[in-house]
Amino acid sequence: MQDSFWHNHYHLEPYYVNGRGYDQYRPAYELGWTAAEKYPGDFASITPLLEAQWGRVSGASLLDWRQVVGAAHAAWERVRSAEPAAALPRPQLLAVVQGLQRLNLQTVKSLQIAAAQTPQGLLQQVLGRHGQDFESASRELTREFTLESTAAGGRSFAGSLLRGWEAIKAAMGPHTDQSLLDASEEAERILLLAYGVALRESLPEAAHSLLQRQAMAVQRSIEALHWLRTCMPGGI
Structure with a gap:
């Protein structure tokens, strides 16, 4: 579900750079949504840990951590705030x-x-x-x-x-x-x-x-x- 959501929305994010495919951001999204379920605390407290992991999990992505941290944060935040939201009035x-x-x-x-x-x-x-x-x-x-x-x-x-x-x-x-x-x-x-x-x-x-x-x-x-x-x- 997370993968499908970000595949359809990644190009609408402020950190997206025109011409970059979803494959360049996907490992960061996965890192973020996995971390939200795996580690306690806020995103700032786990950022150094995720940065250290990026080189190992980046796969085919050619982007460095600075270019994808926004994607990881967005995916982490979406999982953490996944409680059903009331429909907008x-x-x-x-x-x-x-x-x-x-x-x-x-x-x-x-x-x-x-x-x-x-x-x-x-x-x-x-x-x-x-x-x-x-x-x-x-x-x-x-x-x-x-x-x-x-x-x-x-x-x-x-x-x-x-x-x-x-x-x-x-x-x-x-x-x-x-x-x-x-x-x-x-x-x-x-x-x-x-x-x-x-x-x-x-x-x-x-x-x-x-x-x-x-x-x-x-x-x-x-x-x-x-x-x-x-x-x-x-x-x-």
């Missing part, structure tokens, strides 16, 4: 979804800003298509959760998520295609992290499935931007 669920809905629209705006400052070409087409996808995701959340009546409940959640995006927006000026691509990818990463935070909540199954599907779409968009940067240097 409806008002809180709507507040979380409202935050994602608004952040999707803010990401659309950031991509529009970037697209307006790059000449017509592949980059502009990709940013425009991503913007349409995020706008569709926002509409889907509004439709599925009837969000028109939940604006007040979502303000604090949305405000906390948008701080990083506002910083990106403020930094966007008449830069190069490369810097606009970087800023656009960063905006999408903030959106993906927001989905990761939401998916850690005790969501109803249908809501979890919908948000996970949208999160996977954001991940694919990020991978497309990453490919555009690495495979078409100077040709954007």
Whole structure:
């Protein structure tokens, strides 16, 4: 069960690095979920022990301990907090979804800003298509959760998520295609992290499935931007 969960969620974690497969993190997850059942105490007290074990259990992973300690901690924490959680109350669920809905629209705006400052070409087409996808995701959340009546409940959640995006927006000026691509990818990463935070909540199954599907779409968009940067240097 733990293996399946992390296989489906590892790319939503803040320590994930684009392009790394699950096999690079899996030994750390297993180390963490095993340690949660094997050793008493908090994670900090067993960290030196786990670090000493990493070289022996890392298997095919090419990552060092500093690159996977977050994964081990996350797996340890998930086991330790595995007691059945009460379902998220409806008002809180709507507040979380409202935050994602608004952040999707803010990401659309950031991509529009970037697209307006790059000449017509592949980059502009990709940013425009991503913007349409995020706008569709926002509409889907509004439709599925009837969000028109939940604006007040979502303000604090949305405000906390948008701080990083506002910083990106403020930094966007008449830069190069490369810097606009970087800023656009960063905006999408903030959106993906927001989905990761939401998916850690005790969501109803249908809501979890919908948000996970949208999160996977954001991940694919990020991978497309990453490919555009690495495979078409100077040709954007």
